[in-house]
Amino acid sequence: MGPETLAQVLRPLHERFPPGEHPDVLVGLADADDAAVYRVSDDLAVIQTLDFFPPVLDDPYLYGRIAAANALSDVYAMGGEARLCLNIAAFPEGMDPAIPAEVFRGGAAAVAEAGAVVAGGHTILDEEPKYGLSVLGVVHPDALLRAGGARPGDALLLTKPLGTGVVLTAAQQGVPGHEAALEAATASMVALNREASRLAREAGAHAVTDVTGFGLAGHASEIAAASGVRVVLEAERVLLLPDALRLAAAGAVTGGGRRNVEQLGARVRVGPGLSAPLVDLLYDPQTSGGLLVALPPRGAAALEEAGAGRTIGSVGAGPARVEIR
The missing domain is CATH 3.30.1330.10 (PurM-like, N-terminal domain)
Incomplete structure (x- = not known):
């Protein structure tokens, strides 16, 4: 829904x-x-x-x-x-x-x-x-951490790779060569976000949400709306599960991802030159996905150094929307 x-x-x-x-x-x-x-x-x-x-x-x-x-x-x-x-x-x-x-x-x-x-x-x-x-x-x-609270100048960090919806769909469809991706997706889905949450708190997180059914684009939009800020996602920096891009290109996209595209509409602006499979993954519904964290750049660097995620974007002033570049 x-x-x-x-x-x-x-x-x-x-x-x-x-x-x-x-x-x-x-x-x-x-x-x-x-x-x-x-x-x-x-x-x-x-x-x-x-x-x-x-x-x-x-x-x-x-x-x-x-x-x-x-x-x-x-x-x-x-x-x-x-x-x-x-x-x-x-x-x-x-x-x-x-x-x-x-x-x-x-x-x-x-x-x-x-x-x-x-x-x-x-x-x-x-x-x-x-x-x-x-x-x-x-x-x-x-x-208490909430989706609202992101501030202009914050970095955006994602703690788990994207692609569980695409990989699970590929497994259900029997797409050739999905096995390694499914193993990696399973390891990601069983992993708790407990340690990532602790590190985010220690690093001074301003806003947090977990990436689940609305996909990365949808949950980034929630942060943008709740915080009254512009969220910029750098598509090429987003963590992806192994082979997720190939499987998306092979057509293993979800109905939930398509609904996310339709329902988010103008709240998410996708820049030119991005491949369709990569964009599909940004809207892909996640099962037991990672945390999307808005925090000071120094805190994001500390989490990256600890192996707890990757900086994938930034927060700026402006209308409450998501821009994907």
Whole structure:
């Protein structure tokens, strides 16, 4: 569901829960951020998020681990640490119980790596399997990171390579030579954003979001709109998964990527001379993608030196939009 459609669907909730009547909701329905945040006290806020999706791989353990890493990422994008998780799942009636058990085991491995705990959950019957987590995190209210806050002069850094949507599509289509790319994509998707979030906080990050369903272009647009700044992406500097460009050129592009192009419209301006496969990757929906961080150039250099990402653009004054060069 695109941003405009989502805003229309959520309008009745905005009317029922006006932000002014709930001052302790620091991040809620009115904000284009990665999770909801509620202030419990002057020095503690809780972060709440929920995410789940159908299988992206045939291996149930890896699927569970990726889905959990994807859900946990929202907490890291807000500058917090995960504490408590609940499974949310759906499986077909009659499925071999060993399969859900492996999905849950994979999710538990990611949660344990995050230093959190799975304390329960809810499972229903459905023809198509689905799995994810509801995650409770914690953060000091003054340390909260948001999509708004990027400043002119900031560098933009991406912590993971792009291309999971294209690579997963290529695997589903059986595009020749996709195997190495799928292995690299799997390694990227199971990796938590916890350490990248910590380094971004230490480097003085001004704005953060994780790159997921709206693609790099879409989530950069969220930073631009929330911060009131112009975001410039240098396409040739963007990290890509191995073979992702070749697979995109072979036609392994996603329907979600095409919808992103249509829904973002004039909010993203693509410069001349860029190859169509590269542009496709900038709109490509990501599963368990990296963090997009706006921070001072010196902080971006520190993260690059630590091997935590690559500077891919900059923030400038001007109309709130994204320019891809």
